[in-house]
Amino acid sequence: GAGVSQSPSNKVTEKGKDVELRCDPISGHTALYWYRQSLGQGLEFLIYFQGNSAPDKSGLPSDRFSAERTGGSVSTLTIQRTQQEDSAVYLCASSYNPVANVLTFGAGSRLTVL
């Protein structure tokens, strides 16, 4: 597609439920990132996929968070047993150029945990 597509754009869930957030990166982009942005806050790195390499999971805040990337394209971020502090906008980004690593972000998925 022309840009990074994320779905759903908004998700309201109850505490304790599991949620899945989807990211469809730009075709041909080998790198994919997930970030979390809490209200009025900066960009918190979560996880990074690069080609067929093992993902860098160093930013995942707890073992309730996991992500996968199938076929080097679409990625799903899963949050199990959601907590109220998980409420945030989850941003996905992709990139290609290894020389000037410019990220193209999606519009984000806003998660609200009641």
Add this chain to the structure above:
Amino acid sequence: QQQVKQSPQSLIVQKGGIPIINCAYENTAFDYFPWYQQFPGKGPALLIAIRPDVSEKKEGRFTISFNKSAKQFSLHIMDSQPGDSATYFCAANEGSYIPTFGRGTSLIVHP
């Protein structure tokens, strides 16, 4: 550990003013310094970027000033407009590795 320190956290100017956002870094291996602009409800988008071998880059009303010896760089917005109201993030890249972002600056430009 915050490797890119961004200031101020928020900034309010009048239309036509010149807001300046500053960033400082420690890692001398950083080799690319992009700025991203984020409007409410949208993801950040690349605004302008600079490499450390130049001291200034200008694109329209946006200018990056880069001081390699001081390990600092800043974004200047000339003749600011209400439409420039957004959150601005500086970043620093080391090759193709995960970019390091500043904490962001919320800019409001009053009409």
